[in-house]
Amino acid sequence: MLVKSFAAAVQGISATIVTIEVNCTKGVSFFLVGLPDVAVRESHERIISALQVNGYKFPGNRVVVNMAPADIRKEGSAYDLPLALAILAAAGQVDGSRLDKYLMMGELSLDGSLMPIKGVLPIAIKAREEGFKGFILPKQNVREAAVVNNLAVYGVENIKEVIEFIDGKRTLEATQVNTREEFYAHQEAFIFDFSDVRGQENVKRALEVAAAGGHNAIMIGAPGSGKSMLAKRLPSILPPFTLNESLETTKIHSVAGKLGGGTSLMTQRPFRSPHHSISHVAMVGGGAYPQPGEISLATNGILFLDELPEFNRSVLEVMRQPLEDRYINISRAKFSVNYPASFMLVASMNPCPCGYYNHPERPCLCPPGAVQKYMNKISGPLLDRIDIQIEIVPVPFEKISIQTPSEPSAHVRERVIKARAIQEERFKAHPGIYCNAQMETKQLHQYAIPDAAGMQLLKQAMTRLSLSARAYDRILKVSRTIADLDGAEKIETPHLAEAIHYRNLDREGWGT
Template sequence: MLAKTFGAAVYGVNARLLTVEVSVSQGVGTSVLGLSENAAKESLQRIDEALQNGGYQQSHQKTVINLSPADIRKECSSYDLPIALCLMATSGKLSYQKNLDDYVILGELALDGKLRPIKGVLPIAIEARRQGFKGFILPTENALEASIVNMLDVIGVDTLTEAIEFLQNERVIEPLITDTRDRFLHSIGEPEADFSHVQGHETIKRSLEIAAAGGHNVILIGPPAAGKTMLVKRLSSILPPLTLMEALETTKIHSIAGKLGVNSTLLARRPYRNPHHSISDVAFVGGGSIPLPGEVSLAHNGVLFLDELPEFNPTVLGGLGQPLDDHKVVISSTPQAVELPASFMLIASMNSCPCGAYSHLEKRCSCTSESIQKYLNMVPGPLYDRIDIHVEVDPINSESTASNRKIESSEQIRERVIQAREKQSKRFEGSNIIHKNAMMTAEMVQEVCIINDASKALLKRAIDRLGLSPKAYNPILKVARTIADLADSTNIGFDHLAEAIQYRSLDKDKWGTK
């Protein structure tokens, strides 16, 4: 006797549906095809115990379980529930009133028959609807996430018994229905960290506003305890809110990585990822036998903050090249290359020298020029080139904290950022790839960032007198274009360019000399 249903496996950010088949015939022994030997043994033991503890006795016959296609690597425990339901269908003791072929079924079984949540539910639900399935039977704790996808009956069950009774029409379980747009809008809320709580640091606030408006990467250089981390934590609060499509894409990535909590739904806030400098290459970029997203993908549509940048392993930092250039990661460690989204704002921070006092206004630096240069060289040069804004952060002084100047809230700053982004959306509306100033190619910079003769002379003087690297030319023009957008100016003015020039600290030839 043969029973069949459908499961799914996730590769990259997309799901592939799998066929789960169970055949019972005369003889003895059980074989599992499509899983590794150890995974098959573990799965069979869990299923056998769950069936026995649920009061469902199995007949001792020859049983063949097949998960196809066999060449796809699978999260083994997710197939416990569909295999158990197929085994019960072939036992001759139960006759399901609902057709197993109508459902995608996934869930991990505990030994007492309870169901445990799984990863990657959202992309599986999207694929199930695309292929015309009636419903999705899965653990209750995952049901809210799956219900984001409409036109699919999402049936949440807590135990194996509930799933069997539902299929036999002995238990009524209403499909979970969610108004996706309404839930998304009510989940946004206000950020906890707000720039209204920060006194002083006006230059840094301004540089982060420019970065948010144009999607520019930033590096903050300054002594310890100058407030770098505190400022970066507030950057997400001035970024434009996620669109519904961005939220779906971001949620898919976090679902696959198992980063969504129990009974989670759409992520409504932009991600903020702050990995420790001891992170491994795979955890940072992504990968594994079943490729999972790394930090660069978990930061997609949000912020990736690398604190103490020189402390990161050079091979980890080397992995930033592709995502910063192409806004994606291609993992080739498996037979089939997997592509993961990775479009984020990179914000990095570092001391100005090994002791941290090189640019300090009050403390004296004890480092030699050689040690400072060695410290700076711990970060690959190509990474510096991909960062548009370099800002020196000085410790806040008593005059700044005592100032009566009105402090702007994140909401006020965010309004300007949104308006600037809208201008860029119109500017690049003919492109499917570029939609922010920071993403412009060298050719587009020449076309979009036009400056007059006085501004050209200023830029030439800056490069000559300040010793700026020729590689700073395009980043300065990109940042100047964003400053002009914030000022609601059609053209890049002299003042816009002058402000952009000051955000290139690390390009100065004199940096590190004493």
């Protein structure tokens, strides 16, 4: 008897429907074909145990299972549930007439209980697109799938519940999630706030500009000057997620298995801070069976690289293309996968190996040439891609001891949101561009043209600092953001002067 059930395979951050065909005939053998990996092949033993414990028998006949399309590799243990149901239906132990109406995914334990799986959100979206009546999956993942409207999502704890539901002996209750209510209810709960930071007003201003325009930033300063403290508070001034951004980010984290149990939608922008010992595969994604890397997990949020020169140079260099294109393409011999990588890069570093180069009070103890060697760990092309380079000076005791809190993040965030609203209106005719940092040359010539006095100031800065053409573009982008924060229609000389001030590493005195 030939029976079909349906599952899905995740490729990148989208899903492909997998048809599981089971034919049960005379004989004694088991064949599983259709490019399954080792975890899928091992499902045979898990299914046998789960069925026995719950009072069912694995058929003693010749069982042939095909997973179509056969040219797509099927990975992981999430196919256990649809395989088990199709095998039972092919053996005549379950009524298989309703199997084609539901998409099923779930890993079976030996007692038949269902374990959580990865990639649920893109699978649920695909199930709705393909017109399935419902999606049956482990209860731990049900809220994640339930954010997809117009799809009945059933969370189950044991295979017996699924068998009885397919047989019409049990009724399952679909899980309902009010997506918009949950999304907007948890956007303001931040652990860290700018009001905790004493002093450093110039650095806070630089980070406000970075947040308003989506610019990459690097902070250079002595140990203990507050670089990490400020970076951790940057998410609290970023504009809130849009629903589309939240869905995209949640899909990436779902595919990577990074969503916690009971999570529906991510409501706050991600803040990823990998250790400097990270490999380039873990950073950009990939592996034998490609998975999203840190740059993709930071999509629509912040990737914070603490102590930037300590990262392997090859790791930093592979980030250059994603920083420009805002996606990463991972190519293999038989396929390629695209992952989003639209993130804000925020980095911090000491100015030298000892940490006290250019310090106002403590002398630098590094030997001659050590500062230059330390700075050379970061390539010029990568620094060119960082719009804002700001030096941090340690806060004096008089400011640290002040008990009056600084300006809270909520006030700064209001200004950032207003500036982003101006940019959204400006770029509504340019698909794929939402903030000033994403502007290309055409948009720069259209929206970021300084007046004659500003152009003269920019010319002097380019000549004196020997800036590259890319640095020229960065200055114009940042000055456009500063003008937006001021509510100015055109870029004025003070806006350009402030943007040039944020090119600290281009100035004389660094690394010499």
